[in-house]
Every structure is written in structure tokens, then in C-alpha cells.
Amino acid sequence: MTEKIGVLGKKSPQRTGVERVVNAPLPTVYGKFQAVGYLDHDRGEEQVALVYGEIGTDEVLTRLHSECLTGDAFGSQHCECGDQLASALRAVAAEGAGLVVYLRGHEGRGIGLLAKLRAMALQAEGLDTVEANLALGLPVDARDYGVAAGILHDLGVNSVRLMSNNPRKREALVRHGIRVAETVPLLIPPCENNITYLRTKRERLDHHLPHLDAVVSSS
Numbered sequence: 001m002t003e004k005i006g007v008l009g010k011k012s013p014q015r016t017g018v019e020r021v022v023n024a025p026l027p028t029v030y031g032k033f034q035a036v037g038y039l040d041h042d043r044g045e046e047q048v049a050l051v052y053g054e055i056g057t058d059e060v061l062t063r064l065h066s067e068c069l070t071g072d073a074f075g076s077q078h079c080e081c082g083d084q085l086a087s088a089l090r091a092v093a094a095e096g097a098g099l100v101v102y103l104r105g106h107e108g109r110g111i112g113l114l115a116k117l118r119a120m121a122l123q124a125e126g127l128d129t130v131e132a133n134l135a136l137g138l139p140v141d142a143r144d145y146g147v148a149a150g151i152l153h154d155l156g157v158n159s160v161r162l163m164s165n166n167p168r169k170r171e172a173l174v175r176h177g178i179r180v181a182e183t184v185p186l187l188i189p190p191c192e193n194n195i196t197y198l199r200t201k202r203e204r205l206d207h208h209l210p211h212l213d214a215v216v217s218s219s
Contacts (some may be wrong), residue, residue, distance in 0.1 A: 015041040018150040026050065030086075031093035036155070040147045045105045049151050050089070053097030059181045061098030062160040062200030063088035064148045066167055069113060070120075072077040077193040078120060084186050086165050091184075099155070101148050109133075110142030141205070145169060149176030165207045187211045 018038045023025060026035040031052060038047040071081030085100070092098035108116025111133065119132035133140050149172075152160070159179035162170055163186045170180045185208065190198050195215060201207040 005206060011093050017041060018047065018147055018154065020154055028089065030089040033089075036151075038147075038151055038154070040105075040150075040154060043105060043146070043147070047104055047151065048102050048149060049155065050092075050100045050102065051155070052092045052095075052099065055097050055099055055157065057156050058159045058197065060157050060160050061092055061095045061163065061184070062152070062157070063092070063098075063100045063163040063186070064173075065100055065101065065102050066109070066143060067104045069107060070116075076125075077191050079194055080188040080190075083188040085164075087186060087188065091163065099157075101151055103143075103145075103148055107218055109140070110144070111136075111138045123197070128196055128204070130200060131202045141168070145172035146176055149173055149178050152178050164203075167206055167208065183208075188214055 001018055018040050020036060020039040021039050022035075024035050024037070026033045028050075033050040033052050036049045038049070039045075040047055057131060063085075065085050066081070066138055068076075068079060068081035069078045070076035071083075072085055073082075075082055085102075088100050092100060107113045108119065111119070115138055117138060118136055119129065119138075122132035122135055123129060127135060130140050152173075158179065159181045160173065161182040161184050162173065162180050163184045164170065165186060167183075170183055173180055187209065190212060196210075198207075198209055202209040
């Protein structure tokens with residue numbers, strides 16, 4: 001807890017970290033979840049965890065999903081994000097217990113929606129996703145997973161089976177005190193519109209995408 005100096009010289013408390021605000025039932029096409037809403041006091045973001053069943057404390061099937069408006073809402077084939085979100089929700093429901101933490105503020109690997117669209121425009125001209133961010137003077141990946149770890153701690157989760165192809169997510173959770181018992185691949189079949197993007201994620205961002213081997217070798 002930090003303190004803020006008010007305009008009259010008085011100290012007033014300023015909250016830090018994540019605060020659970022609301023818990024509401026959320027029936028979906030994948031099953032009946034509980035939507036647990038949080039406020040990230042450090043960044044001012046509103047966050048949500050979708051919890052299915054009785055999750056327990058250890059080896060909880062978990063997805064940390066970075067917000068992607070174009071993929072999650074519009075069905076963009078530039079990336080695989082929308083399909084990954086749907087697959088994660090289906091997997092959690094099939095497991096009978098688990099959760100998906102939907103991380104707002106992670107749009108475009110943390111650069112924001114408009115910057116992501118600018119980067120996509122540059123990719124249409126021939127740059128890859130890494131080169132496009134750098135050409136705009138932006139970081140390749142600006143995401144922080146501290147808020148995700150805070151949410152997991154609040155939910156009583158000590159260890160997870162993490163649905164991800166990104167080793168940096170695993171490393172980030174471990175740094176924040178969440179044990180990763182297993183990494184569960186979340187592999188989406190590539191299409192013509194995202195194969196170059198996926199290859200770049202594997203070759204330049206170290207994502208584990210072994211299913212691309214057949215596509216790469218036949219191209």
C-alpha cells in the first residue's frame with residue numbers, strides 16, 4: 001500500500017495491485033462460467049477471469065489470454081487469437097474445472113489497438129510482426145503478467161497447467177510465484193492469411209509451434 005499526498009497536504013491511501021470487485025454467473029456457448037471482475041489499481045485496467053467448476057489450488061488448467069479485439073471479436077485470420085480463446089474455453093469446460101484470465105491492455109502484445117493496426121498495415125507491405133513494431137519505434141512485446149499472477153493468487157491458485165505456446169508466459173508466472181506444473185500446447189491449424197505471422201512467432205519470438213513443420217516443409 002502506498003500513500004498519495006492530497007492537495008491540502010494530507011496523505012490519502014492509494015491502492016495498488018488487483019482488487020476483486022464482482023462475481024457474476026456467465027452462461028456461454030461453452031458452458032456456465034463465473035465471471036470474476038477485477039480492478040488493476042496499478043494500471044487502471046478492468047480485468048476478468050472466467051472460472052469453470054471448482055478449480056482447487058494446484059495444477060489448475062489455465063489460459064492467460066491477451067486481449068485481441070480483431071481476433072477475439074471480429075474473427076481476424078491475421079492471427080490465431082480468436083481460435084485460441086475458443087479452444088481454451090472448450091478445454092476448460094471439457095476438463096470440468098479451470099479458468100481463462102482475459103488480460104485487457106495486452107492488445108497487440110501491449111502496444112494498443114491503433115498501434116497494432118499500424119503494424120498490421122506495415123506487415124501488409126512486407127514487414128514481419130517484429131520488424132513492424134520496431135519500425136514504429138515500439139517494443140516487440142510490452143506485456144506484463146503481474147496482474148495475471150495477482151488474479152491467480154486471489155483465486156487461491158498455487159500451480160497451473162498452462163495452456164500456451166509462449167515460454168515467456170511460463171517464465172513470468174514463475175517469477176511472480178505461480179508454479180507451472182505443465183505447459184499444455186494450444187495449437188491452431190494455420191491458414192493462408194496467418195502462416196507468415198505464425199512462422200515469425202516461432203522463429204523470432206520462440207513460440208513452440210511444432211505443427212508448422214509440415215506446412216513449412218511443403219511450402
